[in-house]
Amino acid sequence: MTMVQDTDATDGDTVSVRCEGDGPERPTTAIVRAVATATDRSETDLPPLGEALDADALNVLVEQSTTDGLSLSFAYAGTHVVVVGDGRITVRSSPVEST
DSSP: OOEEEEGGGGOEEEEEEEETOOOOOOHHHHHHHHHHHHHHHHHHGGGGGTTSSSSHHHHHHHHHEEEEEETEEEETTTEEEEEESSSSEEESOOOOOOO
């Protein structure tokens, strides 16, 4: 998959990207890059994504999804991440409070 940043959807608190096609980048790699962008940190300064969720399972779910009906939401590195089956990834640098 290839990560394409939606520059119109990048504001001070939110970064939106889309994974497209059959490029070499896995969804989890795109998530880490998007979180690094949203938090103004280096990718290597972030904790392993595998500490937040099963990264292999996330890759399989997103790569095999054929619809935008799939939606995953989780906290990672002080952010709130939403991944949609069509490849959209949204990172909010201020985590959403759970109620």
